[in-house]
Amino acid sequence: MAKRALILLEGHRSSGRLYMKAAERLGLHPITLAANPVQYDYLAAEGIETVHVDSDNFEGLIHECSRLRAIYDIAGITGFSGFDESVYATVGKLCRYFDLPGPNPISIERCCDKLTQRQLLAEAGVPIPAYRIAENATDIESFASEIGLPLIVKPAVGSGSSGVRLCRNVDELAEHTAYLLGGKHVWRSPPRILVEEFAQGPYYDAHTMGNEVVGIGAADFGPPPHFVFRAGIFPAPLTDDENKRIADVSLSCLRALGLGWGPTNIEFRWTKHGPLVIEVNPRLSGGIQTIQAAYGVDLINEHIKLVIGDECDLRRKHSHTAAWRCLLPDRDGILDWIDGDSQAAAVPGVAEVKFYVNPKTPIIRRGDYTDTIGYVIAASPSRARTEAILQRAVGLIDWSITPFPTIDEQEHQPPFTSPSAQVALGKR
Structure with a gap:
């Protein structure tokens, strides 16, 4: 009998390994198809079967999936949007081709184009910022x-806050316009820029699976003009009425965009x-x-169950408060060392500690998701206790960065050591 396999298109630096582990727990053999497999270090580390293939070549993907189907019982196909969200639309097309459960590729493509997404939301009466x-x-x-002013200027297609800036005055507007149109920004589609009202207020995000709000x-962000996540808490400290309003608008988004299958993340x-909808992912x-950590619901596990045609279980196993903190450097340079992960992970109540970087890694802040060099997650039955646990754990982590030499300073500038005391969970 052929081994049941799960095909994953491309990978992801944080959730990729989790998908592999979840697939194996479900008795599946994970196989990754990727254009550049070496960029996902967990593949080699975990000995995951990998196929080198151009993920933009749909015919090539069909060929490889057909070849694998002659060897394995392909139970499902999924993948990671990563920086290029068109990958998930390709996943939907492959699922349709091989008659497997999956997202509607047309809905995914419309959603990934921020202009089309906004047009569909506006037509459905969903509250969104003014835009052009x-x-x-x-x-x-x-x-x-x-x-x-102020307003947000960003590419109409993209993810991870790449190219997204808050422009507070005419100088910042001119500077970011020159960046986007002057050849520095890497466009993955014909250049189109979304100019939109800056919706001011606390940030929330709704997590859905199918038509259910989980x-x-x-969350909050680092300093403007960028939108780099800094810290967050789950569940959000909302009243019942506020929670219901966000949940209701979330379901309206799903209906407007045709996203009734699989996972969705909606930002407010x-x-x-x-509540104003900023983006639907x-x-x-x-x-x-x-x-x-908060609810005991493993969304990766439940997503894979949907992918292979099983029913998912979104029932809460418990009700805790979980909080997370991103580790963000405050300068560019070469990472000399980073440590404290084992000590932080040993703190009771810490759910996970993750470093994305190793010593001697160049640190170049771009004002997007790649600025994060790691994170810590903590959970407990109370918010105050969770925040104290997180504060203690993050305080045990430290690193040193030697700035890149400048014309004046060359190599004589002393290294920067992160001030652990400054790393604390932000209050909303």
């Missing part, structure tokens, strides 16, 4: 005058007018381990 689409600097300046978290700002978010 621009193709050149003149458009951006015109729309800035129309909408008013829970709502809260709670403004003076109530047709995938699991980076907060899945926090949900597991």
Whole structure:
């Protein structure tokens, strides 16, 4: 009898290994198809079967999946959007081709185009920020005058906050326009820029599976003009009415975008007018381990069960408060050392400690998700206790960065050692 296999398209630096482990627990043989497998270090470390294939070549993917199907019983196909969210649309197409459960590729493609997404949400009456689409600097300046500063300027297609900036004045607007249109930003589609109202207020995100809201978290960011996640808590400290309003709008988003299958993450700002939808992401978010720590619900495990045609179980096993903190360097340079992970992980109540970097790694902050060099997650029955656990654990982690030599300083500038005391969970 052929071994049951799960095909995963591309990988992910944080959840990729978790998918592999979950697949194996479910009795599946994970196989990764990737254009550059070596960028996912867990594949070699875990001895995962890997196929080198251009993930943009749909015919090539069909060929490899067909070849694997002659060897294995292919139970399902899924993948990771990562930086290029078109990967998940390709997953949907492969599922349709091989008659396997999966997302609607048309819905995924429409959702990944931020302009199309906003148009569909607006047509359905979902509350969103005012926005315009621009193709050149003149458009951006015109729309800035129309909408008013401050505003958000970002690529119409992309993820991970890459190219997203808060422009608070005309100088910042001109600077970021030059960055996006001057050849520095890497475009993965014809350049189109979304100019939108800056929705001010606390940040929340809803996690759904199918048509069910699993829970709502809260988070905050590092210093503007970037939107790099800094810390968060799950579940969010909301009243019953606030929770219901966000949940109701989330379900409206799913209906408007045709996203009734699989995982979705919906980002909000709670403004003076109530919840405004910032973005709908047709995938699991980076907060899945926090949900597991808080509720005992493993969304990766349940997603894979959907992928292979089984029913998922979203019932809560317990009800704790979980919190997370990203480890963010405050300068560029070469990472001399980073340690304290084992000590932090040993603190009672710590659910996970993860480093993304090793010593001698160049640290280059880009103002997006790649700025994060690690994270810590803690959980307990109370919010105050969880925050204390997280504070203690993060305080045990330290690192040193030697700045890149400058013309004046060369190699004589002393290294920077992170101030552990500054690393604390932000209050909402």
